Each structure stands twice: as C-alpha cells, then as structure tokens.
Amino acid sequence: MTYRKFKADYLFTGEETAEPDSVLITTPEGIVQDIVPAAVAGSDVVYYPGWLAPGFINCHCHLELSHMRGVLPEGTGLVDFLASVMRRRKPDERKPGARPREGGAGGPAEGGASGPAGGTGMAPDVHAEMIGRAAAAAEEEMLAGGIVACGDICNTADTLPVKAAGRMHYHNFIETMGFVEAGAPARMAASKVVFDAFETVFPGRNSIVAHAPYSVSPALFKLIADHGAEYGAHHGAAQLLTIHNQETEAENEFYLTGKGDFLRLYEALGLDVSFFKGTGKRSLESILPFFHQDQRLILVHNVATTAEDLADMGSPKLPSLYFCLCPNANLYISGRLPDLDLLQRSGIPLVLGTDSLASNHQLDLLAEMKTLQQHFPQLETATLLKWATAGGAKALGIETTVGRFAKGMRPGVVSVSHLDGERLMKDSRARRLL
Ligand SMILES: [Zn+2]
Known part of the structure; x- marks a missing residue:
C-alpha cells in the first residue's frame, strides 16, 4: 500500500501539538496509521506550510x-x-x-x-x-x-x-x-x-x-x-x-x-x-x-x-x-x-x-477561530484547534471516529495556511486535504 505522509510547520493531533518535525501517516483513504519523527518517515513526505489538523x-x-x-x-x-x-x-x-x-x-x-x-x-x-x-x-x-x-x-x-x-x-x-x-x-x-x-x-x-x-x-x-x-x-x-x-x-x-x-x-x-x-x-x-x-x-x-x-x-x-x-x-x-x-x-x-x-x-469554523483570537489575543491557535476538533467530537459523542489523529480513525486532514508564525491572520485559510 502507498501511504500518504503529511508534514507541516505545526501538526495538531486533536489534543495537542505534536513534536516538531513529526509526520502524519495515513492510508490513501485517510485512515490514520501513525505519527512518527521525520527521520524515520522515509520518502514521499509532502510538506504543507502552517498547521495540519484533523477535520x-x-x-x-x-x-x-x-x-x-x-x-x-x-x-x-x-x-x-x-x-x-x-x-x-x-x-x-x-x-x-x-x-x-x-x-x-x-x-x-x-x-x-x-x-x-x-x-x-x-x-x-x-x-x-x-x-x-x-x-x-x-x-x-x-x-x-x-x-x-x-x-x-x-x-x-x-x-x-x-x-x-x-x-x-x-x-x-x-x-x-x-x-x-x-x-x-x-x-x-x-x-x-x-x-x-x-x-x-x-x-x-x-x-x-x-x-x-x-x-x-x-x-x-x-x-x-x-x-x-x-x-x-x-x-x-x-x-x-x-x-x-x-x-x-x-x-x-x-x-x-x-x-x-x-x-x-x-x-x-x-x-x-x-x-x-x-x-x-x-x-x-x-x-x-x-x-x-x-x-x-x-x-x-x-x-x-x-x-x-x-x-x-x-x-x-x-x-x-x-x-x-x-x-x-x-x-x-x-x-x-x-x-x-x-x-x-x-x-x-x-x-x-x-x-x-x-x-x-x-x-467557516476557521472564521470563528480568527474572530476569537482577534478579540482575545491571549488565545493560542492550538487551544482553538482543540475546541474545533477533539473538543467538538466529544461534545457530539463521536470522539471514537473523528476529531483526533488516532490510529485507525479517519478524521479528515485539514491544512491551515497563510499564518503569522503559528497565529491566525485575517486571510488565513483552511483546506481539506483528505
Ligand atoms: Zn442557533
């Protein structure tokens, strides 16, 4: 099987930000296999600027x-x-x-x-x-x-x-x-x-x-x-x-x-x-x-x-x-x-x-996150992403299927780009990769 390998400046797992240089590995359909250090991820790793997060x-x-x-x-x-x-x-x-x-x-x-x-x-x-x-x-x-x-x-x-x-x-x-x-x-x-x-x-x-x-x-x-x-x-x-x-x-x-x-x-x-x-x-x-x-x-x-x-x-x-x-x-x-x-x-x-x-x-949930960070600048992007992913999944009772990059789950993969460092900007955008 050809795995998909995703790397970003910041990889958010649904609960927390993964170690720098982490790579997300999924099946072609998006079923999560693992998160590993880039050094052992092998070839064909695709880099996306900004954040990667579950759907x-x-x-x-x-x-x-x-x-x-x-x-x-x-x-x-x-x-x-x-x-x-x-x-x-x-x-x-x-x-x-x-x-x-x-x-x-x-x-x-x-x-x-x-x-x-x-x-x-x-x-x-x-x-x-x-x-x-x-x-x-x-x-x-x-x-x-x-x-x-x-x-x-x-x-x-x-x-x-x-x-x-x-x-x-x-x-x-x-x-x-x-x-x-x-x-x-x-x-x-x-x-x-x-x-x-x-x-x-x-x-x-x-x-x-x-x-x-x-x-x-x-x-x-x-x-x-x-x-x-x-x-x-x-x-x-x-x-x-x-x-x-x-x-x-x-x-x-x-x-x-x-x-x-x-x-x-x-x-x-x-x-x-x-x-x-x-x-x-x-x-x-x-x-x-x-x-x-x-x-x-x-x-x-x-x-x-x-x-x-x-x-x-x-x-x-x-x-x-x-x-x-x-x-x-x-x-x-x-x-x-x-x-x-x-x-x-x-x-x-x-x-x-x-x-x-x-x-x-x-x-657009990212638009809601931008508004919150703009009005409450102390809010970190990772906190907002947690509310938008694992937090929401738990509230709706679907935390065993979506919201986290956990092995065997198929939560979707979203790229958030056009950032200022790790922070959201007015024209930051979210795009579904898988
Ligand atoms: Zn309403």
Missing part, C-alpha cells in the same frame, strides 16, 4: 436557514432578529408532508409564526427546492473549509435529502418551542414527526431539543428531557441535547422578573405571556433542573453568562455541560461576545459552532 466539528448550525444568507440586517439585537426570522418562516407557505408542523406550530407564540418558509411569495414546492439548493451549497462550503461533522438544528425535515447523500456526519437536533403550558403535548407531537423522519434515515443520531429558555414552557422542558432519557435508555447511552443559552441579557431579565425586551417579541407574535411572573432566578439556573444528570447538554452562545451562573456548576445532579461559542453570529446580531475568560475558568469544555447563514456571512 473540524461544527457543533451548532441551522442548515435549513441557509437560504437566508444576507437577508437579515446586522446589529438589531436578538429580539428584532428573532422577530425577522419568524416573520420569514410562515407556516401557511409550507408544504404539507415535507414540513410536518401545522397550525402555527413554530415560534414561541402558540398561534404564532415560525415554521420555515418565508415572505417570499413562492409556492411551497419552489420554496422547498430553494431551501434544498441553499442547504446543499452551504454543506459544500462547510466541507471545503474542513468541517467533517455538524450538530444541526432542524425545525423541519427540509435538509433530509441533502444529508441523506452522506457527505458529512450530522447529529440532528430537532428543535421544539412553545411557551404556553397547554400547548406542550401538541408541540412535542409535531417535533416527534420530524424526529421520526430523521430517525428513519439516521438511526441513533437525532434528539428533540428545546429552542431557548424564553421559548419553552416547564411542561415542554419536561417532555423534552423525558423523551431524551427514554431514547437514551433505548440506545444505551446518555442523550445528547442542546439549547440556545443566554444569548442576551434580556433572557435573564425575563426569567428574573417576567419583564423586559422579550415582551416586545411576544407582543409581535400576538402571544399573551402575562401569566409568567418570572422565577426570581436567572435563566440558566431556572432551566438546568429540568434535565437529567446523565444527559449531555451543549449550551450555545452564553453571551450573557456571568460568574453568578457558574457558582453551582459542580453539582452532580446537573447534566454534563459544554459551552458552544458562535462568535460571528454574536457579532452579527448584537455586537457582543461572551466573557471568554470566565467560561474558560469554569472548567466546562468549550466547543465551536457557526450558527446559521441567517446570522453569519459564512459557515
């Missing part, structure tokens, strides 16, 4: 929103951003069957709008075709930029045909929402239809998850956690869940007092939430008790997460947590980034996501 793991995306690239204005803040997204996801334009939710099952408003589709005036078939085309192009973009696996939020089964081609590993997070308690069983039933559609094609790689603390009622949280536990028991593993967490301070205010900027969102959606008086606690503390301790929960965004939220994180009753950062989406929506020092000090593992093309200019 990247995107822990948070919404592939089905890819057709919204460049549509929504930047810097509006979360409430206006959400109102815009929901206005563009009108259920009356949805194709029955392909989009299983009906009757306004969608936004946090019970009678409100959110199923995808959107003020395009197109017939449902044309709209579905456009979503499919945009999702395929977005997937292609992710693959070219070195992403090999993706945790993808799904409100519909629109992306199923693209994913069924099997070019990338997906964990599908079927997202549900509904802030009025009485609507919880109907919301869950609607999400179960989407879940079953994915489960038929990708058994064991799907979860029903909560959208966000401000859009899910206690009754629905319980149904979600219990569905996860039941499914986890069936598959012999802890269930993988995720939620948008503390994307804005208004979320904490809403939980503490029942008031604040989110009331504008409910008003725009025609939903009366006057029954909710707040819990007197911040949002994260309010919702964590709904989850089971053997569950894994990826908290996405964490822009308004503070030391107060992290005080009791050592409790064994909590699910195991991951913080997922999507900095470019944060800058797009609100111009604010999370308190990275605080999150790092918490000891909770960090991972990376791109969020969707509705709130990002590209689905």
Whole structure:
C-alpha cells in the first residue's frame, strides 16, 4: 500500500501539538496509521506550510436557514432578529408532508409564526427546492473549509435529502418551542414527526431539543428531557441535547422578573405571556433542573453568562455541560461576545459552532477561530484547534471516529495556511486535504 505522509510547520493531533518535525501517516483513504519523527518517515513526505489538523466539528448550525444568507440586517439585537426570522418562516407557505408542523406550530407564540418558509411569495414546492439548493451549497462550503461533522438544528425535515447523500456526519437536533403550558403535548407531537423522519434515515443520531429558555414552557422542558432519557435508555447511552443559552441579557431579565425586551417579541407574535411572573432566578439556573444528570447538554452562545451562573456548576445532579461559542453570529446580531475568560475558568469544555447563514456571512469554523483570537489575543491557535476538533467530537459523542489523529480513525486532514508564525491572520485559510 502507498501511504500518504503529511508534514507541516505545526501538526495538531486533536489534543495537542505534536513534536516538531513529526509526520502524519495515513492510508490513501485517510485512515490514520501513525505519527512518527521525520527521520524515520522515509520518502514521499509532502510538506504543507502552517498547521495540519484533523477535520473540524461544527457543533451548532441551522442548515435549513441557509437560504437566508444576507437577508437579515446586522446589529438589531436578538429580539428584532428573532422577530425577522419568524416573520420569514410562515407556516401557511409550507408544504404539507415535507414540513410536518401545522397550525402555527413554530415560534414561541402558540398561534404564532415560525415554521420555515418565508415572505417570499413562492409556492411551497419552489420554496422547498430553494431551501434544498441553499442547504446543499452551504454543506459544500462547510466541507471545503474542513468541517467533517455538524450538530444541526432542524425545525423541519427540509435538509433530509441533502444529508441523506452522506457527505458529512450530522447529529440532528430537532428543535421544539412553545411557551404556553397547554400547548406542550401538541408541540412535542409535531417535533416527534420530524424526529421520526430523521430517525428513519439516521438511526441513533437525532434528539428533540428545546429552542431557548424564553421559548419553552416547564411542561415542554419536561417532555423534552423525558423523551431524551427514554431514547437514551433505548440506545444505551446518555442523550445528547442542546439549547440556545443566554444569548442576551434580556433572557435573564425575563426569567428574573417576567419583564423586559422579550415582551416586545411576544407582543409581535400576538402571544399573551402575562401569566409568567418570572422565577426570581436567572435563566440558566431556572432551566438546568429540568434535565437529567446523565444527559449531555451543549449550551450555545452564553453571551450573557456571568460568574453568578457558574457558582453551582459542580453539582452532580446537573447534566454534563459544554459551552458552544458562535462568535460571528454574536457579532452579527448584537455586537457582543461572551466573557471568554470566565467560561474558560469554569472548567466546562468549550466547543465551536457557526450558527446559521441567517446570522453569519459564512459557515467557516476557521472564521470563528480568527474572530476569537482577534478579540482575545491571549488565545493560542492550538487551544482553538482543540475546541474545533477533539473538543467538538466529544461534545457530539463521536470522539471514537473523528476529531483526533488516532490510529485507525479517519478524521479528515485539514491544512491551515497563510499564518503569522503559528497565529491566525485575517486571510488565513483552511483546506481539506483528505
Ligand atoms: Zn442557533
């Protein structure tokens, strides 16, 4: 067999930077054989300037929103951003069957709008075709930029045909929402239809998850956690869940007092939430008790997460947590980034996501790393690469197949070039070699 031999200025294994002059050896298909010193690697070693790393793991995306690239204005803040997204996801334009939710099952408003589709005036078939085309192009973009696996939020089964081609590993997070308690069983039933559609094609790689603390009622949280536990028991593993967490301070205010900027969102959606008086606690503390301790929960965004939220994180009753950062989406929506020092000090593992093309200019994990290093210059490239590779793989529960250059694994090989020493620059680029 002719092996492939890769050498770079810096070889990142997924966990750490290998010794200088190390050579990665794979089969022609990319199955890792070894990492050896150049002196014993023999001939035919190919040198790539910059970093070499395993394929990247995107822990948070919404592939089905890819057709919204460049549509929504930047810097509006979360409430206006959400109102815009929901206005563009009108259920009356949805194709029955392909989009299983009906009757306004969608936004946090019970009678409100959110199923995808959107003020395009197109017939449902044309709209579905456009979503499919945009999702395929977005997937292609992710693959070219070195992403090999993706945790993808799904409100519909629109992306199923693209994913069924099997070019990338997906964990599908079927997202549900509904802030009025009485609507919880109907919301869950609607999400179960989407879940079953994915489960038929990708058994064991799907979860029903909560959208966000401000859009899910206690009754629905319980149904979600219990569905996860039941499914986890069936598959012999802890269930993988995720939620948008503390994307804005208004979320904490809403939980503490029942008031604040989110009331504008409910008003725009025609939903009366006057029954909710707040819990007197911040949002994260309010919702964590709904989850089971053997569950894994990826908290996405964490822009308004503070030391107060992290005080009791050592409790064994909590699910195991991951913080997922999507900095470019944060800058797009609100111009604010999370308190990275605080999150790092918490000891909770960090991972990376791109969020969707509705709130990002590209689905490029390296672009997320560049933004983080630019705003937090103390961050070393190796730390970012770890979050993007082995860290993300562990969060998605696929660490035995991707994320590391470990013998027998086929994690993909990515070259990161155009650097300043080992540091990323504005025009640094990631390219999938294998
Ligand atoms: Zn998101």
